[in-house]
Amino acid sequence: MPKRFAAIWFRHLLTDWKAIRQPGLKGTAYVFAEHDHGRMLITALTEEARRYGVSEGMTVTDARVIVPDLQVFDGKPGRNLKLLTGLAEWCLRYTPLVQLDPPDGLLLDVTGCTHLKGGEKAYLQEIVSRLKTLGYEVRPAIADTIGTAWGVARCATSGLIVAEGGHRNALMPLPPYALRLSVDHLLKLRNLGLHQISSFIHMPDTVIRRRFGKSMVLRLQQALGQEPEYLFPLKEPVPYSERLECPEPVRTRPAIEIGLNNLLERLCKRLYGEGLGLRSAAFTWYRIDGKNGNITIGTNHASNRMQHIFKLFFIKLDTVAPGLGIELFTLDALKTEPVSDKQSELWSSKGGVDSEEVAELLDRLAGRIGNAAISRYLPGEHYWPERTPKPDISLKEKPGSEWRTDKPRPMQILDKPEPIEAMALTPDYPPRLFIWKGEQHIIVGADGPERIEREWWLEPGEHRDYYVAEDEQGRRYWLYRSGHYNAENNQHWYLHGFFA
Amino acid sequence: MQATKQEIIEKLRGELLTWEGFKPPQPGESQHFGLGTMETAFPNGIFPTGAIHEFISSSPEDTAASGGFIAGLVQKLLSGGGACLWISYTRRIYPPALKLFGVDPDRVIFVDVPLQKDLLWVTEEALKCEGVATVICETKELSFTESQRLQLAVEKSHVTGFVLRKDVRKINTTACVTRWQVRSVRSQLRAGMPGVGHPRWQVELLKVRNGKPGNWTVEWKKQDFQTIVKPTIAEAARRYA
Numbered sequence: 239m240p241k242r243f244a245a246i247w248f249r250h251l252l253t254d255w256k257a258i259r260q261p262g263l264k265g266t267a268y269v270f271a272e273h274d275h276g277r278m279l280i281t282a283l284t285e286e287a288r289r290y291g292v293s294e295g296m297t298v299t300d301a302r303v304i305v306p307d308l309q310v311f312d313g314k315p316g317r318n319l320k321l322l323t324g325l326a327e328w329c330l331r332y333t334p335l336v337q338l339d340p341p342d343g344l345l346l347d348v349t350g351c352t353h354l355k356g357g358e359k360a361y362l363q364e365i366v367s368r369l370k371t372l373g374y375e376v377r378p379a380i381a382d383t384i385g386t387a388w389g390v391a392r393c394a395t396s397g398l399i400v401a402e403g404g405h406r407n408a409l410m411p412l413p414p415y416a417l418r419l420s421v422d423h424l425l426k427l428r429n430l431g432l433h434q435i436s437s438f439i440h441m442p443d444t445v446i447r448r449r450f451g452k453s454m455v456l457r458l459q460q461a462l463g464q465e466p467e468y469l470f471p472l473k474e475p476v477p478y479s480e481r482l483e484c485p486e487p488v489r490t491r492p493a494i495e496i497g498l499n500n501l502l503e504r505l506c507k508r509l510y511g512e513g514l515g516l517r518s519a520a521f522t523w524y525r526i527d528g529k530n531g532n533i534t535i536g537t538n539h540a541s542n543r544m545q546h547i548f549k550l551f552f553i554k555l556d557t558v559a560p561g562l563g564i565e566l567f568t569l570d571a572l573k574t575e576p577v578s579d580k581q582s583e584l585w586s587s588k589g590g591v592d593s594e595e596v597a598e599l600l601d602r603l604a605g606r607i608g609n610a611a612i613s614r615y616l617p618g619e620h621y622w623p624e625r626t627p628k629p630d631i632s633l634k635e636k637p638g639s640e641w642r643t644d645k646p647r648p649m650q651i652l653d654k655p656e657p658i659e660a661m662a663l664t665p666d667y668p669p670r671l672f673i674w675k676g677e678q679h680i681i682v683g684a685d686g687p688e689r690i691e692r693e694w695w696l697e698p699g700e701h702r703d704y705y706v707a708e709d710e711q712g713r714r715y716w717l718y719r720s721g722h723y724n725a726e727n728n729q730h731w732y733l734h735g736f737f738a
Numbered sequence: 739m740q741a742t743k744q745e746i747i748e749k750l751r752g753e754l755l756t757w758e759g760f761k762p763p764q765p766g767e768s769q770h771f772g773l774g775t776m777e778t779a780f781p782n783g784i785f786p787t788g789a790i791h792e793f794i795s796s797s798p799e800d801t802a803a804s805g806g807f808i809a810g811l812v813q814k815l816l817s818g819g820g821a822c823l824w825i826s827y828t829r830r831i832y833p834p835a836l837k838l839f840g841v842d843p844d845r846v847i848f849v850d851v852p853l854q855k856d857l858l859w860v861t862e863e864a865l866k867c868e869g870v871a872t873v874i875c876e877t878k879e880l881s882f883t884e885s886q887r888l889q890l891a892v893e894k895s896h897v898t899g900f901v902l903r904k905d906v907r908k909i910n911t912t913a914c915v916t917r918w919q920v921r922s923v924r925s926q927l928r929a930g931m932p933g934v935g936h937p938r939w940q941v942e943l944l945k946v947r948n949g950k951p952g953n954w955t956v957e958w959k960k961q962d963f964q965t966i967v968k969p970t971i972a973e974a975a976r977r978y979a
Contacts, residue, residue, distance in 0.1 A: 595869025596821045596847075602863055603849060607856050613848045615833040627833040627843065637844050641837035646934075649802040649809070651832035682924070685933045708934045712924035713799040735832060736799050738806020738839070738922070738937045738958070 240402055242358070243469075244333075244346040245387035246365065246378045248325075251318055251342045252282040256311060258373035268309035271298045281313045318342060325374075326472045328528050331483075331566045332365060334475040343391070345384055347469050352380075358399050372528065381405050384469070385461030389416025409461060410436040417457045423450055478514075478571035480504045487526050487563025494523075494558055494567075498551055499544075501569035506544040515540025515577040521551055523558060524566040533557055535605060538633060539597040540575035546598045553605040597633060617641045621690050623651065623734070645688060646706050648716040648735025655732035658717065665723040668705040672717065674733050679709040687719075706737065714738075755781055755948060771814050774965040776941070776956070781948040787815065788896035789915035790889050792880070794906050794944070798830070801876075801904050803922040803939050805831060808900050809839035810958055812872050815898055816845060820871025823864045825849045827857055827876065840961045858884055865891040865899050874900045885912035917945040923955065938966070 248254070252270050257263050267287035271278040278298035287308065292301045298310050318341050326336045326344055332355075335347035348361065355361040362378045369376050379391035381400035390400055390408055393416040400408040409416065412435050414427045426449075432438050438446065439458070447455050459465035480501045488494065498521060509515060517540055522532035535550040558564075600612055616637045618628030626647075660669035668684030686705030692698070700721035708714045714737035720730040771777065771785040780786055793804040812822055824831060824846050833843035849864075851857040854877070861875040865888055880901055892899050901914065919942040925935030938957045945951060955966040 593821065593869045595867055599864060599867040599870065600847065603860055607849075607851055607860065611850045613850070614844065614846070615848070616844050617834070623832075630844070633847075637842075641834055641843060643837050647835040647838065648832055649805045649835045650798055650830040652830065683927075683932065683934045706934050708925060710924075712922045712938070714802075714922060714925075714934060714937075715799075736802035737934075738802050738809070738835070738939075 239349060240382060241347070241349050242352070242380055242382065242402075243384045243387045244348045244362070244365075244378055244380045245339070245384070245391040246329075246344045246346065246369075246376050247391040248322075248342045248344075249375050249377060250282070250284060251321060251374070252313070253284045254374045255321055263309070266309065267292070267305050267307075268311065269298070269301065270313035271310050272313040272315065278310070323472070324528070325369075327530065328524075329365075330473065331524050332361070334473070334479070335469050335471045336473075337469040337471060339388070343388070345388070345469055347471075348380065362399065381408065383461055383463040384467050385418065385457065386463075388418060389461065392416060406439075406462060410434070410439065414438075417454075417461055419454060419457055423454050426450065476570040476572060478505060478509065478574055479568060480508075481566065481568040483566050484564065487565045489560040489563045491555070494555065494560065494564070495552075497564075497567045498555070498569070499548060501567060502544050502548055502551075505569055505571060506542045506547070509542040509571065509574065513576055514574045515542045516547060516571050516573070517575050518571075518573040519547065520570045520572055522568045522570070523560070523564045524568075525561045526563050526565050527561055529561065531557075531559065534572070535601075536609070537597070537601045538604075539594060540577045541594075541598070541601075542577060543598075546601070549598075550601055550605050553602065600633070620693065622693050622696075623647075623690065625693070646685065646716075646737065648714075649738040651716075651735040652733065655718070655734045658731050658733045660717065660719075660729075660731035662719075662723070662729075666703070668707055669717065669731065672707075672715075672731065672733075679707075679713070679715070681707045682710055683708040690718075704734070771811070772962050774963060775967070776943070776952070776954055776963075776965060779943055779946055779949045779952045781946075785811075786915050787898045788892055790885065790892060790899040790901060790913070792885075792912055792914040792917045793900060793902045794909065794917065794919045795902065795904055796906055800919075800921055801830075801902065803937075804902055804918070804920040806839060806937055806958065807918075807920045807939055807941065807956070808874060808902065809836050809841050810963055811900070812836075812874070813840035813961075815872045816841060818871065820869060822846045823849060823870060823873045825851060825857060825861050825864065825873065825875045827852055827854070827878070829876070839958065854879060858888075861899070861901075862887055862891050865897050866895050867897070868895050870895075870897050872898045872900070874902060876902045876904055878903065878905060880910075880912055882911055882913060885914055889913045889915075915947050916943060916949075918943055925957075 265286065267290060268284055269280045269287055269292065270282040271280050280292065280294055280296050280298060280301060283292055287305065290305045292304060301308055322338045322340065322344065326338055329336045329344060329346060333346045333348050333351045337345040339345045352358045352361040355364055358380050362380060365378055366376055377391050379387045379398045381387040381390055382402060382405045386400055386405035386409055389412050390398060393412045397408065413433060414424055414435060417435065443455050456465060460467045482497050482501050516537060518534065518536045520532050520534040522530060524530045533551060533554045541547060604612060614630050614633065615627035616630045616635060617639050618625050619639060620626055658672045658674045660672040662669040666687060668686055669681060671678060671680045684705050684707040687703035689701055689703050691701045702718040702720055704716060704718045706714060707717050715733055716735035716737060718732055718734055720732060723729060773785060777783050777785060795801040795804050816822055822845055829848060829850050836843045836846060849860055851860050857877055861873060864870055864873045880903060888899060921940045923938050923940045925938045927933060927935040936957050936959045941954050941956045943951045957964045957966055
């Protein structure tokens, strides 16, 4: 399919934007000016101001001489880029490939998109009229190459839709400016009396290169389609993506649910056909007032089961703010993975931790309380009690080593060992009594010590001598002494856990 | 006539049990829980699976003891496959210790939910999931309505739930099938031996629907529950040296 590109030129991007915010300014002469070497230079102006003879690059004082009641607003560098980004996002409803074209334009790859609106003419008309209702005056053009579309949008007076293969003829009557040339080149061309592209388009490349340099040849060839030119899309298009346009803007929850269901049905069917499943997906809505938003979900297992994914979105569906109405929904599969076959699970009546039902349950839980709240542990190869259980993120990983059972370990452990007062009669003997939270526990039976050395390659500190101690009432504790016994009686004892 | 009356009552009792959510064990499903004499306390003499069990604890020591007892039960429940979820608001459970009670810690998924509202939501969702074998929920409060919701969830999915209530101030009525209180008691070693023996608990079954509450001393030994009937006499008989 031959490529088709659209260029949209915002003729008065900044001033239109101001007029949208202050409707009273419509039809008056006003300009944006920025500081430059102690002067105020005009950077953007309205058609009315231009009619008086004001132009870009003029100082404000000069302009005030011509138009005494000229209104001047402070320009901010980079504002046009911000506006263009917003407009480019808005344009995503017409094509997935949109590129910013600073300072005042957008480039769209419309290949295969125009028939959705009933042809190129209707397509452009809709964009123009929609932007006009928003308050922007634009001139669009469609052509086979980016260069031609750009030039036609800015310089041609008619024939904004260049037929396939007609770009060479369309360029002929246009001024050299239409080729996106640098100011130096334009001046040189003017001095040479070349006022139209037709006057130098037939010159051999070598001649142009010798006189004007490589860049001009490139621009010319790009406009003619002899040299490829690519768009750098604002948003990387997702391979698995579905879109749903609403004939009428919707705002009710059931309607949004229907929209989501519809999209999911299509996407899941496609994924199923290719043996893939979702790991992460985004549901995006575009409102009629130009705002948009999205919700994303993630799954533990690649899944293409529609009911499950719907449930995950359903938890977050409250965040959809339809405002005056939503006109477009898109669903993007941000990450896909091949779906594992489920035959192995048939053998056991209930699967293990990684069965699909459990994975779906965890997806739902993560949707509400976050992924960080869910943990699973594998045996870590550490003696240090705090590091023995190793957190594991995936559910599929099998333990690499056995869980040790040869040493007693408490059922409950304190995150931070609590200091206790303990009394031991003999060095390296378990304490006879200890006081914890004001209660005295007399120890009647104890095992130990079990010395656990500090992992010095990870952190410095004293070793610990652990004791299992049982008090008179049968309550069992895990105590330790930090460091060696010393006679000065300033040892540090801690309570670290409770045995079952 | 007398005999038929008895039969009718027996039959009605059986039906009542099924109406109340007790399902007769499926053929092929392991019925034996190895609880020894404790099993006589339960309806039909079988530990009720697919129900909610409530454990009361008032101190961290009791919580550890209850955790050990629950872990022993979880081991039996996990033998048929499935996952185990341990849901808690302040988790102190030490995963490697579960292995001492026969539960592979990597088969347990720990969920930390600080908010009470979310905690019960997560528990209910987990109890509804049929791929899960058992759910342990550590919570502070459990109102009657909340317990009813949990009980209804398990009656459909046949998941066994344990609600471990920590720091209980006031014991209120719940719809749970049983209510337990587990306390650790002094372990016994061979006379004259120093040290700490096998975990031993005083298990009180405070409430059981359609069963008989009771009180036992239980020891965890050789990966199984051992009910200690008369510890003093057993001690005397073993004095052989």
